Amino acid sequence: MSVHEVLAQMSDAAPTVLASAEPAGLLPARQQMALSLGWHIILACFGVAFPAIIFVMHLRGIRKNDPVALDLAKRWAKVSAVLFAIGAVSGTVLSFEMGILWPGLMGTFGDVLGLPFAFEGLAFFLEAIFLGIYLYGWGRIPPKRHLLMVLPMAVTGVIGTYCVIAVNAWMNVPTGFNIVDGEITDVQPWAVLFNGHVFAQFAHMWVAAYMVAGFSIAGVYAVGMLRGRRDRHHRIGFLVPFVFATIAALAQPFVGHFLGEGLDERQPAKLAAFELAETTTDGASPLRIGGVYIDGEVKGAIDIPYLGSLIAQGSLDEPVPGMDTIPAEDLPPVNITHWAFQTMIGIGLLLMLAVLLYWFMRWRGRDLLDNRWFLRFAAVGGPLAVLALEAGWIATEVGRQPWIVYGVMRTPEAVGDFTAGLWGVLIASIVLYGAMTVGAAIVLRSMARRWRNGASDLPSPYGPELSEAGAGEER
Known part of the structure; x- marks a missing residue:
């Protein structure tokens, strides 16, 4: 069922709340x-990507009989375990929050969303x-068989993330159900899991x-x-994950552009907020950099002619639908959405240019790992990538407002009546x-300090201690 069909049914069967006062529990529930989500999503990134990076490092160690690579894989696995344990706590908290904070959503659409959550x-x-x-x-396990144990970690991390993203994608483009007399019927869980x-x-x-x-x-x-540790351990430790980051940084602009195609039809209000388009122009729309939307007017933006239509619509003359075509009650918080979107784009382009510069200079015979300015930038590359990630999620989630399920259920309808103590819970x-x-x-710094001091294998809380011969089997 399309969004437009859902809207038509909802208008006849179960009118949504439009301009009523917000429930008292809405603000603390949102916060x-x-x-x-903002905290957990960072750990989820390591759950998705870290196993593949470990696999490549471990494979390098086996194929090249490289003890440095094997040592790095072993250390990274232990770091991954720490992050996984913390992520398990935050993920458990989230599972309870979905039911406690948003009973309107889960009570109405629990049958629709049950399958992806179960698989996750x-x-x-x-x-x-x-x-x-x-x-x-x-x-304890033969080297090649031991290496293969990383693959299920990588696959299950991807599957779990896919299932969660399927729910979020469904919230943006709901499908897999019908509405009859205000009731959810004809639920198709697989349609939710594999929505378009x-x-x-x-x-x-x-x-x-x-x-x-x-x-x-x-x-x-x-x-x-930067602190003077320029041994092979640090160079390999930098280069292997940096190769993954390079491929991702170069691919992301194209993936993001593909994701944005058709947004003018799916969620025109979100696109208008992204582009800060207050009116629909007669011709091509400009790309607006910066600026704020105040009292129906855009102020302080830098306009680049034609580029807005070219990027958003793939055309030099088709305008971006403006906010003047959208009812006021259906507009998202425009400035937050616009600035979050542009922050994501700006950081993404900066990281892409940085990796291009590194590999170009390496091709020209100059290693930027000997350049302190590049190392300083590389040191903040991780926080910048996290900031871009958070900005992207703010753009897509805030840009969907005031809908929790686009075109079907508004966010105030989903929040529960329970308000006592929500601020305390926050x-x-x-x-x-x-x-x-x-x-x-503290744990990760302690591990790093002991490794720097020569500890080859940190104590394990379970299992027999390895003998010297056993510890070196994989080498």
Whole structure:
């Protein structure tokens, strides 16, 4: 069922709330969800991308009989376990929040969304199992068989993320059900899991995960090189994830453009906010850089003629639909959406230019790893990629407002009647996530310090200790 068909049925069967006062619990529920999702999505990126990066490093170690590469793979696996454990906590919190904060959504569409959430849970448990096998298997499983234990980790991480993205894509383009007398009927769970929008949206997130993980891991070794550690360990530790980040940074603009095709038909209000188009022009629309939307007017923007239509519509004369064509109650928070979108685009282009510069200079015979300015930029590449990721999610989620399920259910309808203590829960969540962040930083810094001091293998909380012969089997 298309969005337009759903809208037609909803107008006859179950009118939506348009201009009523916002429920008291809406603001804390939104803030709670933004905090949880914004924090968890960073860890999800490592769950998606880190296993593949570890696999390549481990494979390099086996094929080239490279003890440095094997040591890096082993260390990264332990770092991955720490991040996985923290992600398990935040993911569990999110699963409860969906029902507690948004009972209107889950109560109405629980049958629709059940399948992707069930598959995501199964993928999470399988990933945990194979992560444990991989960690325990060093020196205990034949090298090639041990290497293969990384592949299920990578596959299940991708499947779990796909399932979550399928739900979000469905919220943007709802399908797989009918509405009869205000009731959800004819549920088609597989249509939700494989809705027409999910593949492009998943590709965008999948590539973003490699940007976040690749630039973040490379940045750690860039900091080490800035501190004088220019051994082979740091150079390989930088280059392998940087190759992944390079491919992702170069692919992302094309994937993002593909995702945006047809947005003028799916969500014209979001596109108008992205482009800060207050009116529909007679001809081509300009690309607006910066600017704010105040009292129906755009102020302070830099206009580049024709480029807005070319990027958004693939045409030099077709205008971008303006906000004047959209009812006021259906407009998202325009300035937040516009600035988040442009922040994502700007950082993405900056990272793309940086990787192009590195490989061009390397092709010309100059290694920028000897340049302190490049290393400084590489050190902040990870935080920049995270900022672009968060900005992208803000753009797509805030840009969908005021709908939680586009064209079907408005966000105030989804929030629960329970409001007592929501602000307290939000404060408690801030403390929890803050404590987990600090705890993760302390654990990871402690691991790094012991590795620098020569500890070849950190103590394991389970299993027999490895003998010297067993520890060197994979080498």
